[in-house]
Amino acid sequence: MSVVRAELTKFRSVSSTGWSLLSAVTLIVGFGILYSMVRVTRPPADPAGFDSVGVSLSGVQVAQLAVGVLGVLVMTNEYANGLIRTTFAAVPRRVPVLWGKAVVLAAAVFTLSLPAVFGAFFAGQSVLSAEHLDMSLGQRGAVQAVVGAALYLSVVALLGLGLGAILRRTAGGVAAVIGVLFGPQMLTGFLPTELADDVYRWLPSPAGLAITTARPDSTLLSPWAGFAVFLLYAAIVLALGAWCLRRRDA
Amino acid sequence: MIEAKGLTKRYGDKYAVEDLTFTVRPGVVTGFLGPNGAGKSTTMRMILGLDRPTRGSVTVNGKPYADHRTPLREVGALLEARALHPGRSPYHHLLALAQSNGLPRSRVLDVIDAVGLADVARRRAGRFSLGMEQRLGIATALLGDPRTLILDEPLNGLDTEGIRWVRGLLREQAVQGRTVFLSSHLMTEMAQTADHVVVIGKGRLVADRSLAGLVAESGHSSLEDAFLGLTSDAVEFRPATTTRNGSHR
Numbered sequence: 362m363s364v365v366r367a368e369l370t371k372f373r374s375v376s377s378t379g380w381s382l383l384s385a386v387t388l389i390v391g392f393g394i395l396y397s398m399v400r401v402t403r404p405p406a407d408p409a410g411f412d413s414v415g416v417s418l419s420g421v422q423v424a425q426l427a428v429g430v431l432g433v434l435v436m437t438n439e440y441a442n443g444l445i446r447t448t449f450a451a452v453p454r455r456v457p458v459l460w461g462k463a464v465v466l467a468a469a470v471f472t473l474s475l476p477a478v479f480g481a482f483f484a485g486q487s488v489l490s491a492e493h494l495d496m497s498l499g500q501r502g503a504v505q506a507v508v509g510a511a512l513y514l515s516v517v518a519l520l521g522l523g524l525g526a527i528l529r530r531t532a533g534g535v536a537a538v539i540g541v542l543f544g545p546q547m548l549t550g551f552l553p554t555e556l557a558d559d560v561y562r563w564l565p566s567p568a569g570l571a572i573t574t575a576r577p578d579s580t581l582l583s584p585w586a587g588f589a590v591f592l593l594y595a596a597i598v599l600a601l602g603a604w605c606l607r608r609r610d611a
Numbered sequence: 612m613i614e615a616k617g618l619t620k621r622y623g624d625k626y627a628v629e630d631l632t633f634t635v636r637p638g639v640v641t642g643f644l645g646p647n648g649a650g651k652s653t654t655m656r657m658i659l660g661l662d663r664p665t666r667g668s669v670t671v672n673g674k675p676y677a678d679h680r681t682p683l684r685e686v687g688a689l690l691e692a693r694a695l696h697p698g699r700s701p702y703h704h705l706l707a708l709a710q711s712n713g714l715p716r717s718r719v720l721d722v723i724d725a726v727g728l729a730d731v732a733r734r735r736a737g738r739f740s741l742g743m744e745q746r747l748g749i750a751t752a753l754l755g756d757p758r759t760l761i762l763d764e765p766l767n768g769l770d771t772e773g774i775r776w777v778r779g780l781l782r783e784q785a786v787q788g789r790t791v792f793l794s795s796h797l798m799t800e801m802a803q804t805a806d807h808v809v810v811i812g813k814g815r816l817v818a819d820r821s822l823a824g825l826v827a828e829s830g831h832s833s834l835e836d837a838f839l840g841l842t843s844d845a846v847e848f849r850p851a852t853t854t855r856n857g858s859h860r
Contacts, residue, residue, distance in 0.1 A: 367711035374703035375696055443694035446661050447751065450688050451711045453660045453677035610662040 364452055368461035372435065372469065381431035382469065385424040385514070386477040392420030393481030397488035404492045413496040414506045414575035417485020418478060421510045421573060425517045425542060425566075428470050432521020433534035435462050436602075440529045446611050455606045459526055463519055463599065470518045475511040482507045502575035505584060509572030512588065516569060517542070520595045526602030541594075542566045562587070565594045612637055612790055613658060613759065617667035620653050620814075627653045628814040630667070635792045635809070637758070640785045642805030642822070643794040646842050650814040651794045652690070655763050659688055671759055672790075683712040683755030689762045692744040697737025701728050701747050704736065705754060714755055722750040741768030749777065759790040766800050778804045798835035808834075812842040 372378055396419040405411045436459075439445040452458050482503075486495040496503060520541060525534040545564040549557040561567055562582045571578070571587025581587055613635035620628040628650040635641045645651050656662040658669050660676035668675065672685050679685045695704060705719045723732045726746040731739070736747065745768050752760055760781070766774050781804060785791045795801045801808070801822075808825055810818040818825055818841055822834060829837035 363713050364711050367707040370703055370707040370710055371696075371699070374700065374707070375698040377698060438696060442696070443691045444696060446656070446659075446690050447688075447694050447708065448711075449661060450659050450676075450686075450690075451683055451708050453679070453682055610656070 364457045364461035365464050367451075368458070368465045372462075372465045375438075377434065377438075378431060378469070381427050381434070382473050385427040385431075385470075386473055388424040388427060389418075389420040389474060389477040389510075390481045390484060392423050393417045393485045394488060396420075397485040400494065401488060401492050404494065408494060411494055412574065412576060413486065413489050413494050414482065414503055415573070416489065417482050418506065418510050418573055420481055421478065421514060422570075424474070424477075425514060426539065428474070428514050428518040429521040429538040429542060430535050431470070432466060432518035432523075433525040433538055434521075434531060435466055436522055436525030437529060437531040437534050441531065449611045455611075456603045459522070459599070459603050459606060463522055466518050466522055467515045471511050471515040474514045475508070478507050478510040496575070500575070502584075506573050506575040509584060509588065513569045513573055513591070516588075516591055516595050520565070520598055523595065523598035523600075523602040527598070527605050541598075563590060565591055568594075612673065613669065613671050613761070613792060615654070615658070615667070615669040618654065618657060618664055618669050619666040620650070620657060620662060621665040626814050628657070628664075628811075631811065631814070631816050632667075633809050633816060633819045635790055636807070637790040638785055638788050639806040640781050640791045640793070640804055642801045642808040643792060643811075644796075644798075644801060644808055644838055645794075645811040645817075647796070649811045649842075651811065652763055653814075654811070655688075655690065655761055655794065658761060659686070659690070661690075671761075681712040681714075681755070683708065683714065683757065685755070685757055686759045686761060687752030687755060687757040688760075689745075689748040689752045689765055691763070692741060692748040692768065695736040695739075695744065695747065698735050700733045701736060701750070702732045704747070705750060708751060708754060712755060718754055718756070722753045725753060726750040742770060742773055745769055745773070745777075749780070757789075760784060760792065762791075762793040764795055765793055766795055766797055774800060798833070798838055802834040810838065810841055812844065817841050 397416055400416050439448055448458055449455050489495040498504060521538045524537040528534045528537055546567065549561050552560060558580060562580065568582055568587040569591030571581040572584040574581065582590060615631050615633050618628055618631040631654060643651055653662060657664050658671060658676060676682060701723060702719065705722065709719050723729055726749050728746055728750065745765060749765060752762060765777055769777060781791050805822050808822050826834055826837045829840050831837045831840060
């Protein structure tokens with residue numbers, strides 16, 4: 362508990378965390394509204410198949426970069442100048458530092474992105490209502506998709522944290538978080554079509570994004586199963602990070 | 612009290628520290644001397660549980676460092692003065708450390724006052740001079756009111772007044788019965804600060820004795836000359852054309 366308080370103090374006392382979170386919130390809301398406006402000017406041929414929740418939450422796809430990078434930085438900025446030795450001298454068991462950072466990071470990202478995704482949803486739906494493409498929050502799957510978007514972003518931040526702990530360098534960590542979120546999907550293009558579809562749903566980002574869809578999507582896992590798979594990926598990366606912290610000289 | 616037994620650190624096939632055995636006792640200021648690359652910092656990192664020894668062991672206040680649950684109450688350390696987040700203020704830097712060891716907020720304010728940083732306590736540390744960073748590093752070491760202090764080059768970057776202040780502080784800590792272990796490459800400063808010296812060269816122990824005894828026995832008149840005499844075989848970097856007394860090889 363004392364380590365969590367210490368990590369909260371560190372998290373709040375540098376301005377870079379605030380800027381990352383602010384940019385994530387801006388991207389979630391701004392991109393959601395923008396894309397909704399685009400879709401109003403180009404309405405779908407078949408409105409029945411239109412994913413209005415997905416359109417209003419499209420900013421999440423962009424904002425995940427900001428929170429992923431924040432996750433990396435929370436770890437790697439201590440390695441940049443040797444501060445990590447002071448930190449580990451104060452907490453020689455080391456691994457509690459990683460858990461403390463994880464708790465603070467996930468809580469902060471969830472708390473700030475939750476109002477942002479709700480804002481994006483309502484703003485997006487009101488834009489889409491011009492062409493009667495909107496959906497109400499009461500409709501099936503809508504709440505799960507919106508809250509799920511905030512959960513997804515929190516886990517992306519944890520993924521970044523774990524990669525930061527493994528790689529220790531900001532540049533490498535940022536490259537890795539981008540690679541993990543976007544890379545595997547591109548590689549499925551090299552597979553035979555049927556196999557590609559089967560593999561795609563199990564990849565980190567597509568699995569995690571399943572929870573942000575309100576309507577059943579045959580190319581994805583079911584929402585909570587997909588989220589569980591994504592959590593598992595993050596847990597593996599964090600566990601690997603914890604192992605590296607314990608094993609290596611600081 | 613710091614007790615190292617057969618402490619060894621090997622990187623690949625090169626020994627940074629080899630079979631070091633020494634004891635740093637409470638109540639005196641112990642200097643840790645050695646040429647550049649002799650293994651001083653590696654030794655200090657092993658004492659603090661940051662680097663894992665290849666062989667041997669080291670305890671602080673009777674236990675391996677990592678076995679202390681709130682180590683800042685036992686051991687205060689300064690390894691690198693520049694180990695700060697440039698965007699964080701001294702106050703928050705110290706507060707986070709205090710919280711991690713369950714120390715009261717009042718200790719943060721106490722040590723900030725003690726090192727004379729009260730005026731800049733809420734400013735970002737990124738623009739601090741090396742002297743200010745050293746003061747913050749010393750504040751960090753004093754935070755938990757520890758029985759043992761381990762300081763790597765605490766005098767670097769300090770002005771004359773700062774050096775005098777640190778020297779007085781360390782003497783006072785030793786008089787109170789604490790263990791004070793500091794490295795420095797400034798021999799004249801060390802001669803005025805330390806009572807006892809541990810000298811290493813190329814990772815091996817060269818001397819572990821009182822400063823006065825070391826100088827007297829060496830036949831030299833100063834610690835600087837005695838040190839150069841002891842470590843002449845252990846210096847790794849030296850201009851190729853001359854030896855230390857100026858004659859050609």
